[in-house]
Amino acid sequence: xxxxxxxxxFLNAVLANNFVLALFLGLCPFLGVSGKLNTALPMGLATMxxxxxxxxxxxxxxxxxxxFEIEFLRLIAYIAVIASAVQLVEMTLKKFTPxxxxxLGIFLPLITTNCAILGLALFQTFKEYDxxxxxxxxxxxxxxxxxxxxxMAGLREKLELSTMPTITxxxxxSLILGGLLSLSFMxxxxxxx
Amino acid sequence: xIKEKPTITWETFTEGLxxxxxxxxMLLGMCPVLAVTNSAINALAMGLATTFVLLASGTLISxxxxxxxxxxxxxxxxxxxxxxxxxxxxxxQAISLDLYNALGAFIQxxxxxxxxxxxxxxxxxxxxxxxxxVNGIGMGIGFTFALLCLGVVREILGAGxxxxxxxxxxxxxxxxVMLLPPGGFLVLGAWLLLFEWMKQRKERAELEAAAxxx
Numbered sequence: 001x002x003x004x005x006x007x008x009x010f011l012n013a014v015l016a017n018n019f020v021l022a023l024f025l026g027l028c029p030f031l032g033v034s035g036k037l038n039t040a041l042p043m044g045l046a047t048m049x050x051x052x053x054x055x056x057x058x059x060x061x062x063x064x065x066x067x068f069e070i071e072f073l074r075l076i077a078y079i080a081v082i083a084s085a086v087q088l089v090e091m092t093l094k095k096f097t098p099x100x101x102x103x104l105g106i107f108l109p110l111i112t113t114n115c116a117i118l119g120l121a122l123f124q125t126f127k128e129y130d131x132x133x134x135x136x137x138x139x140x141x142x143x144x145x146x147x148x149x150x151x152m153a154g155l156r157e158k159l160e161l162s163t164m165p166t167i168t169x170x171x172x173x174s175l176i177l178g179g180l181l182s183l184s185f186m187x188x189x190x191x192x193x
Numbered sequence: 194x195i196k197e198k199p200t201i202t203w204e205t206f207t208e209g210l211x212x213x214x215x216x217x218x219m220l221l222g223m224c225p226v227l228a229v230t231n232s233a234i235n236a237l238a239m240g241l242a243t244t245f246v247l248l249a250s251g252t253l254i255s256x257x258x259x260x261x262x263x264x265x266x267x268x269x270x271x272x273x274x275x276x277x278x279x280x281x282x283x284x285x286q287a288i289s290l291d292l293y294n295a296l297g298a299f300i301q302x303x304x305x306x307x308x309x310x311x312x313x314x315x316x317x318x319x320x321x322x323x324x325x326x327v328n329g330i331g332m333g334i335g336f337t338f339a340l341l342c343l344g345v346v347r348e349i350l351g352a353g354x355x356x357x358x359x360x361x362x363x364x365x366x367x368x369x370v371m372l373l374p375p376g377g378f379l380v381l382g383a384w385l386l387l388f389e390w391m392k393q394r395k396e397r398a399e400l401e402a403a404a405x406x407x
Contacts, residue, residue, distance in 0.1 A: 022374050024228035028307055031220065072283070075301055076275045083268055112271070113305040115224045122298050167393055171220055172385035179378030186373065 006136045009129075013140025015188040019116045020148040021181055026116030030149055031174050033107050040153035041146075042100050043107065046089050048142030050111055051120055053085040054078075055138035058121035059131055078121045079112075086112045116145055151181060201324050209332030215308045216339035217388055222308035225299050226340060227377035233356050235295055236344025240337025242281050242300060247309050247336075248329045249277045251317040255325035258318045270313045271304070278304045308336065346380050347371045 004012075019025045026047070033043045061077050090108055093101045101108070111117065120141050124134045155177050164173065215221045225243065230236045250273050254261075261269050282300050286293045293300070303309070312332060317325040348354055351371030353361045370376050 024224050024374065024377065025302075027223040027227065028221075031223065072279060075279050075282075075304060076272060079271050079275050079304055080268070083271060109267075110307065112267075113307045113310055115302045115305045118305050119298060119302055122301055126298070167386055167389045170385070170389065172382050172389060175378050175382035175385060179375045179382060182378055183370070183375040186375065 004133070006133065009133055009136050010140040010143075011191055013137055014144040014147065015185065016191045018144040018148060018185050018188075019119065019141050020145055021178070021185045023119070025119040026114045026145055028110065029107055029114055030145075030152060030178070031171065033104070034149050034152040034174070035156055037150065037153045037157060039103050040149045043104060044142075044146030044149050046093070046104070046108065047111060047114065047116065047145055048139075050082070050085050050089055050114075051117055051138045051142045051145075052135070053088070054082045054117055054121055055124060055134050056131075057081040057085070058124065059129075059134045062125050074125070078118060082117050082121070083112045116141065148181070152177065155181075201327055205324055205327050206331040209328060209335040210338070211335070214335045214339060215332055216336060217385065219308075219311075221311055222306040222336065223381075224302065225306060226343065227374075227381060229296055229299050230340055230343040230347055230377060230380075231351065231372045232295075232348045232354075233341060233344040235292070236340040237337065238285070238292055239296060239299065240333070240340040242285065243303055243306060243309070243336055244330075244333025246274060246277045246281060246303050246306075247312060247333050248326060250274045250309060250313060251325045251329040252322055254313050254317040255320060255322040261318070266318065267310075267314070270310060270318075274309055274313070275304050308332070342384060343377070343380050346384075347376055351376060 013019070017023055020027065020030050029043055029047065034040050058078050058081065061081060062074070065071050065074055065077065086109065089111070090101075093104070093108070120138060124137050127137075129137055152174075156174065159173065159177075168176075209215065213219060216223070216226050222243070225239055229239045250270070253273055254270060257269075278301060281303065285296070285300060312329065316328055320328070345355065348356075349360060350368045353359065353365040353367050368376075371380065
């Protein structure tokens, strides 16, 4: 492990092992914020940024933990770093784009509990990626998340214009859409490993 | 803010089972729900592990609720939850390595299960320990029940087995897609459709009954 080429890692994270549609990580924002394209895009960007920051921090922290042989603290250390990174993004958005800050609402602090981000930090540790590989992996995962949430938002905007039976209103139809998207992403399975 | 009611009622317990079922009604903690329910036994193990973390962290947070400063409460909750998840992680690894490998990173990802943090914030931090425990048990059972609903359907359709027992004999052609990621989305979508249909039928029946009596 840890010998894969950078382009393979990137494509694998974006398409074949898409974090949302193949690994089921980060479903809460995927279902919660994908109602409109113009909130889905900033959500995707914010998540991507937090992913990059926390991936770098997680790599450095893991070095420290391994040196002192205290790996059992890994989970606690990672989650603390992610929470701080989210706080940073929150303050930046609040300062520079207050309108956007309000439209993301509760989902912004909830990036902390987005499993895609902790999952990314854990996976890169399990796969023993080096620094550059971790960074590319985080970029790929972020792009994959953005791709999934944008596709979903596009579909749901179209769906609003069509008439649906009353029982399918709400979450059920989003899940079935997610299933169909996931089915189509399985076509990329041959690309990854 | 909801006022603290000291009495523990039957409602405290049953709330999580059905009316506020974390998965089917509130759509919380979806990631493990879809990811590990490809067999009934995985679903059961995940449900129990989550219930334990929910109960233990709920109890501790409820005991400490007057000592945790408001500004840092979320960080405190997460550290408490992470501690219990680490315990569960090592325990499962010690009991059954097969199960540990099947569940993969999702045991550690219990930390970021929004249901647990949500209950800590909305319930455990506002109620007495005993009440938080009773409610936690209800929520945990509700969560496990939802996981089992998905796990059973996916295992029967996807592999033709239930808890590893063969159901249909060798002539059965399994729907492999049910074990793959899309199956998770589709089965949960189908369950939600069913519940929504039941709810609307009940509402219609009540309306008709009300119209008749008038």
